[in-house]
Amino acid sequence: MNAIQRALDNFRASYNSEPTVVARAPGRVNIIGEHTDYNDGFVLPMALPFDTVIAARPASSDQLSVASDGFGSATFTLADDPAQTTQWARYVHAVGTMLSAEGHVADPPAWQGVITTDIPPGASLSSSAALEVATALVYTSLSGVSLSPGQLARVGQRVENEIMGLPSGILDQLASAGSQAGHATLIDCRSLDLRTIAFPQGATIVVLDTGTRRELVESEYANRQATCVEAAQMLGLDALRDATTDDIDRLASLDGAEQRHVDRARHVVNEDVRTTDAVEAMESGDLERLGALMVQSHESLRDLYEVSGPALDAIVDAALESTNCIGARMTGGGFAGGAIALVADDGDDSVGVFCEDLMGRYEPPPEQPAVAPTKLYPCQPSAGAGYIST
Numbered sequence: 001m002n003a004i005q006r007a008l009d010n011f012r013a014s015y016n017s018e019p020t021v022v023a024r025a026p027g028r029v030n031i032i033g034e035h036t037d038y039n040d041g042f043v044l045p046m047a048l049p050f051d052t053v054i055a056a057r058p059a060s061s062d063q064l065s066v067a068s069d070g071f072g073s074a075t076f077t078l079a080d081d082p083a084q085t086t087q088w089a090r091y092v093h094a095v096g097t098m099l100s101a102e103g104h105v106a107d108p109p110a111w112q113g114v115i116t117t118d119i120p121p122g123a124s125l126s127s128s129a130a131l132e133v134a135t136a137l138v139y140t141s142l143s144g145v146s147l148s149p150g151q152l153a154r155v156g157q158r159v160e161n162e163i164m165g166l167p168s169g170i171l172d173q174l175a176s177a178g179s180q181a182g183h184a185t186l187i188d189c190r191s192l193d194l195r196t197i198a199f200p201q202g203a204t205i206v207v208l209d210t211g212t213r214r215e216l217v218e219s220e221y222a223n224r225q226a227t228c229v230e231a232a233q234m235l236g237l238d239a240l241r242d243a244t245t246d247d248i249d250r251l252a253s254l255d256g257a258e259q260r261h262v263d264r265a266r267h268v269v270n271e272d273v274r275t276t277d278a279v280e281a282m283e284s285g286d287l288e289r290l291g292a293l294m295v296q297s298h299e300s301l302r303d304l305y306e307v308s309g310p311a312l313d314a315i316v317d318a319a320l321e322s323t324n325c326i327g328a329r330m331t332g333g334g335f336a337g338g339a340i341a342l343v344a345d346d347g348d349d350s351v352g353v354f355c356e357d358l359m360g361r362y363e364p365p366p367e368q369p370a371v372a373p374t375k376l377y378p379c380q381p382s383a384g385a386g387y388i389s390t
């Protein structure tokens, strides 16, 4: 039973009535354009066929209560500080706070509901962004307000930045809110312009979940973001989006610049070029070129940006040796979790052959123990967030 059906069943069992609103928001993978979003650069994600779903109805008091399949339940009042609300429910609380802070919903209504998800948590597939976007859709529906994907995404990003303390960009939320089935989306993270790019025939993305986990908040993420801001400031630029390769060459000689500034900035500048090149490769159906760009992206994230990890490197290497693999790379924030492979899809069993070959080859590195089994998920690009009519 998928997350939509489970949400409906759980809601009916809990409230003995039909929900007023059912919202869904998918997880994502980023095909290329990694650690470029908070540098005002380009990203190229697609939505996954895995959703977080919320079925809800208005509450009769100011108490908002939610039950999450497998994660327990929570009750809180929106007038309180979201920092007081614990764990996953803080996202639900904080989205209400930020919808109001952004001026979209003056007084977000309290509601009662159930949450289910098919997105494997911690696998770099943006389960928290999906929760934020689905939650924003519930509040806005119950308030009679309609927001654009960019507005929904910005609310989720502010939750991460201001309540969760993670200086992340807008990639995850905008991929979840703005994707279209059968398409990747080129996002300009400065203007928030979206361009849908038909996913090429003859290939499938396979998500490679290593089963290793690392919380972004505890990771080096904030440190990478701060280094990029410093590098842009040394160059006198608003963001590394505006830097050229010549700028990177002169960065080393500037006051205060260290090798890490040069390496991180070089990754960002090259990754932006690779991302627009990948769009061209997709549009011309050049799968080999797309795969090669993904491999270059992985190498740059591993060697210059230093956000890969032993398990991600090992599964990418094993994928590249496996039958029918065109390209592979880590995806998302890095360090642990998931990678992706671009795999030749003959409409018959070529993707199955790849998966079997990879499972036989991949040796989980002992220095980075997994907390969940290795899992592979062949995925076609799926629809962005929306409402389900019951």
Ligand code: GLA
Binding pocket: 030, 033, 034, 035, 036, 037, 038, 168, 169, 170, 171, 172, 332, 333, 334
């Ligand atoms: C995480 C963040 C995104 C983005 C990626 C790296 O997923 O949430 O904003 O920075 O890492 O590309």
